[in-house]
Amino acid sequence: MSATVSPLAPKSYPVMPPVRGVRMATAAAGIKYKNRTDVLLMAFDKPAAVAGVFTKSKCPSAPVDFCRSNLSHGVALGVVVNSGNANAFTGMKGREATTLTAKSAAAALGCGENEIYLASTGVIGEPLDATKFSGVLGDMAKSATGDFWLEAAKAIMTTDTYPKVATRTAKIDGVDVTINGIAKGAGMIAPDMATMLSFVVTDADIAAPALQALLSAGVGPTFNSVTVDSDTSTSDTLMLFATGAAAADGQLRVESADDARLAGFRVALNDLLKDLALQVVRDGEGARKMIAITVTGAENDVAAKRIGLSVANSPLVKTAVAGEDANWGRVVMAVGKSGEMADRDRLAIWFGDVRVAVNGERDPAYSEAAASAVMKENDVAIRVDIGLGSGQATVWTCDLTKEYVAINGDYRS
Amino acid sequence: MSATVSPLAPKSYPVMPPVRGVRMATAAAGIKYKNRTDVLLMAFDKPAAVAGVFTKSKCPSAPVDFCRSNLSHGVALGVVVNSGNANAFTGMKGREATTLTAKSAAAALGCGENEIYLASTGVIGEPLDATKFSGVLGDMAKSATGDFWLEAAKAIMTTDTYPKVATRTAKIDGVDVTINGIAKGAGMIAPDMATMLSFVVTDADIAAPALQALLSAGVGPTFNSVTVDSDTSTSDTLMLFATGAAAADGQLRVESADDARLAGFRVALNDLLKDLALQVVRDGEGARKMIAITVTGAENDVAAKRIGLSVANSPLVKTAVAGEDANWGRVVMAVGKSGEMADRDRLAIWFGDVRVAVNGERDPAYSEAAASAVMKENDVAIRVDIGLGSGQATVWTCDLTKEYVAINGDYRS
Numbered sequence: 001m002s003a004t005v006s007p008l009a010p011k012s013y014p015v016m017p018p019v020r021g022v023r024m025a026t027a028a029a030g031i032k033y034k035n036r037t038d039v040l041l042m043a044f045d046k047p048a049a050v051a052g053v054f055t056k057s058k059c060p061s062a063p064v065d066f067c068r069s070n071l072s073h074g075v076a077l078g079v080v081v082n083s084g085n086a087n088a089f090t091g092m093k094g095r096e097a098t099t100l101t102a103k104s105a106a107a108a109l110g111c112g113e114n115e116i117y118l119a120s121t122g123v124i125g126e127p128l129d130a131t132k133f134s135g136v137l138g139d140m141a142k143s144a145t146g147d148f149w150l151e152a153a154k155a156i157m158t159t160d161t162y163p164k165v166a167t168r169t170a171k172i173d174g175v176d177v178t179i180n181g182i183a184k185g186a187g188m189i190a191p192d193m194a195t196m197l198s199f200v201v202t203d204a205d206i207a208a209p210a211l212q213a214l215l216s217a218g219v220g221p222t223f224n225s226v227t228v229d230s231d232t233s234t235s236d237t238l239m240l241f242a243t244g245a246a247a248a249d250g251q252l253r254v255e256s257a258d259d260a261r262l263a264g265f266r267v268a269l270n271d272l273l274k275d276l277a278l279q280v281v282r283d284g285e286g287a288r289k290m291i292a293i294t295v296t297g298a299e300n301d302v303a304a305k306r307i308g309l310s311v312a313n314s315p316l317v318k319t320a321v322a323g324e325d326a327n328w329g330r331v332v333m334a335v336g337k338s339g340e341m342a343d344r345d346r347l348a349i350w351f352g353d354v355r356v357a358v359n360g361e362r363d364p365a366y367s368e369a370a371a372s373a374v375m376k377e378n379d380v381a382i383r384v385d386i387g388l389g390s391g392q393a394t395v396w397t398c399d400l401t402k403e404y405v406a407i408n409g410d411y412r413s
Numbered sequence: 414m415s416a417t418v419s420p421l422a423p424k425s426y427p428v429m430p431p432v433r434g435v436r437m438a439t440a441a442a443g444i445k446y447k448n449r450t451d452v453l454l455m456a457f458d459k460p461a462a463v464a465g466v467f468t469k470s471k472c473p474s475a476p477v478d479f480c481r482s483n484l485s486h487g488v489a490l491g492v493v494v495n496s497g498n499a500n501a502f503t504g505m506k507g508r509e510a511t512t513l514t515a516k517s518a519a520a521a522l523g524c525g526e527n528e529i530y531l532a533s534t535g536v537i538g539e540p541l542d543a544t545k546f547s548g549v550l551g552d553m554a555k556s557a558t559g560d561f562w563l564e565a566a567k568a569i570m571t572t573d574t575y576p577k578v579a580t581r582t583a584k585i586d587g588v589d590v591t592i593n594g595i596a597k598g599a600g601m602i603a604p605d606m607a608t609m610l611s612f613v614v615t616d617a618d619i620a621a622p623a624l625q626a627l628l629s630a631g632v633g634p635t636f637n638s639v640t641v642d643s644d645t646s647t648s649d650t651l652m653l654f655a656t657g658a659a660a661a662d663g664q665l666r667v668e669s670a671d672d673a674r675l676a677g678f679r680v681a682l683n684d685l686l687k688d689l690a691l692q693v694v695r696d697g698e699g700a701r702k703m704i705a706i707t708v709t710g711a712e713n714d715v716a717a718k719r720i721g722l723s724v725a726n727s728p729l730v731k732t733a734v735a736g737e738d739a740n741w742g743r744v745v746m747a748v749g750k751s752g753e754m755a756d757r758d759r760l761a762i763w764f765g766d767v768r769v770a771v772n773g774e775r776d777p778a779y780s781e782a783a784a785s786a787v788m789k790e791n792d793v794a795i796r797v798d799i800g801l802g803s804g805q806a807t808v809w810t811c812d813l814t815k816e817y818v819a820i821n822g823d824y825r826s
């Protein structure tokens with residue numbers, strides 16, 4: 001947790017209503033520091049349907065392995081999240097720690113170990129002492145409460161400078177359902193399946209396969225379209241739970257993601273995922289600017305996204321934005337290195353509404369003053385038209401500042 | 414040109430002997446600044462055989478297009494290099510500028526325009542006023558001298574903090590031949606065919622196809638194995654010229670790269686290319702540490718190089734090295750995100766000679782003090798053993814410092 005809050009932080013937090021069927025509690029287990037809240041327990045009143053997407057890293061953390069293996073069971077009774085230690089690259093000790101944590105949580109909640117989900121964030125490579133959880137989980141299960149979302153978001157922060165929460169409502173069968181989510185960033189963020197840790201819960205009654213389909217589709221234009229530093233965590237985890245409590249109001253269980261009744265829910269869910277994902281970017285380590293990169297006219301949507309990420313991950317583009325320099329030459333460079341089809345002489349580039357380049361050279365009507373004004377804003381929009389096809393995509397990133405280097409040059413010690 | 418010389422700069426420059434058959438001159442043409450040397454002319458006494466490798470960018474600069482098109486002719490009489498303006502993304506004006514520059518150079522040297530090679534480095538997207546060359550090239554052709562290598566290296570610097578030169582000798586047919594090279598970096602450096610600008614000249618008599626084969630093979634483990642910031646320039650150019658002057662001493666022309674007489678020459682050339690490439694990394698923008706990353710035990714050599722570059726381009730690894738932090742967890746992360754086969758529980762990682770991790774967890778014998786001592790050195794070696802096969806590769810990069818951000822956040826203005 002950093003002392004200085006990102007200048008891109010939200011001006012206010014939404015009021016987070018409780019979601020029927022889930023309760024939460026936090027505790028200070030002393031994972032890395034004494035007297036710092038570092039454990040979150042989510043407890044479901046009844047078995048909740050569960051879906052998840054995880055890092056594509058070939059070296060995932062022990063908790064990621066554990067969750068993946070439990071997902072086939074499809075039911076969740078509890079989630080334990082800790083900060084301070086990622087339990088990643090901890091070998092056999094890592095597996096022992098997940099087993100022990102799940103055992104403690106299952107005992108506290110009176111359920112099976114395969115109904116528990118785990119996530120850890122923090123330092124990689126240090127053994128996690130899971131005995132510390134056993135002393136606190138029992139009390140947490142008893143004290144857990146539904147009106148606890150902002151506290152939960154705070155509990156999972158590491159280098160985040162603000163907690164990330166979002167809430168939406170939708171109707172299924174005319175019944176109001178709620179979707180709440182929390183997330184944490186803020187470095188080692190790159191799109192490769194899920195990004196960072198995020199937990200989303202709804203009281204809708206949706207079966208696990210449908211929930212998984214919704215989440216897998218929703219992650220593409222949201223969490224998988226943001227990048228802070230192109231580095232993919234070993235622990236990236238995004239989970240979606242459905243408590244089914246809305247059944248009490250007459251909502252009939254949804255079995256398939258193709259069900260037309262999900263139309264409004266899908267929109268609300270995707271909007272919430274985008275909200276959380278952008279909050280993560282806005283809290284990118286050292287970020288002073290939010291950058292939205294829209295690519296149009298690419299060969300296809302996949303090419304557009306790849307070009308967008310090439311721009312978003314370019315240190316030279318990111319430092320130019322940090323320096324409030326409308327350096328579109330670096331955007332050309334990043335388009336060129338993406339490997340996707342591009343024709344130099346058809347490119348057009350905008351910063352905000354200012355077209356700085358067209359037909360492969362500087363826009364004759366280009367105004368340095370107008371472009372500079374765009375660069376001084378907190379939010380900078382860059383648009384690139386490739387001029388070849390109709391593929392398009394938008395990705396989001398933040399600038400690269402000296403503070404990023406400072407934060408990451410002195411993290412472990 | 415920066416005021417502060419990189420702490421990784423060579424302690425001395427080699428004495429650069431003249432290479433028979435080539436002369437050079439520099440001038441201040443006022444491309445971007447007044448009274449700053451910004452043009453280099455290389456003039457060959459007789460037609461030299463020529464080979465080149467160029468950026469893979471889909472948006473290459475006009476000079477790259479120009480050189481590519483002339484290469485089929487196979488013969489060079491002159492090279493014009495300018496700093497201050499990259500003549501990239503300048504549309505039709507860019508092509509007009511290359512045509513005019515080549516015309517002026519051909520007139521000054523009394524040769525065809527297709528025997529001229531061009532390279533430009535500096536700002537992207539600004540039209541290059543090639544009329545400025547016409548006034549100086551005639552005088553340069555007259556005053557050009559063979560004992561001019563260090564001055565030539567200085568003339569092509571942009572954000573470089575020191576000139577990059579290297580020289581080697583070899584024997585072909587018992588005849589001594591010389592190979593001299595110059596290069597410039599120092600940002601927008603990533604392996605994608607050639608990297609940055611580099612010009613190498615030998616007095617050996619080698620036919621163009623053989624020269625091209627030597628260069629294309631030599632660039633893999635040298636220039637294409639270094640990265641500063643993962644950004645690929647639109648202008649990357651590496652050219653190799655053979656004046657053939659050694660024929661006067663009895664060296665018989667080499668027609669094929671497979672010719673056994675090239676054995677010593679190949680070794681000398683590759684060694685020179687590596688020397689220049691590493692000088693570029695040591696002058697990486699803001700660099701305080703040189704990092705050599707060796708990957709062993711990968712599925713194959715290609716996988717090893719890809720894993721190495723994933724580590725080398727990770728902002729989190731690079732900032733950790735800047736902070737002198739032996740943060741091997743970030744190395745694991747970078748291995749995991751490479752996409753190549755890896756088994757977390759077989760990984761072993763060394764910083765220098767200190768094994769910090771083995772069998773997927775912290776080395777029980779790991780000494781924080783010993784690892785910290787390694788990190789305090791200017792040159793830091795990281796080794797990763799994947800434990801799966803026999804593929805190996807070494808790549809080189811530098812650390813990511815606040816100075817990199819400062820240099821690139823305020824370059825164009």
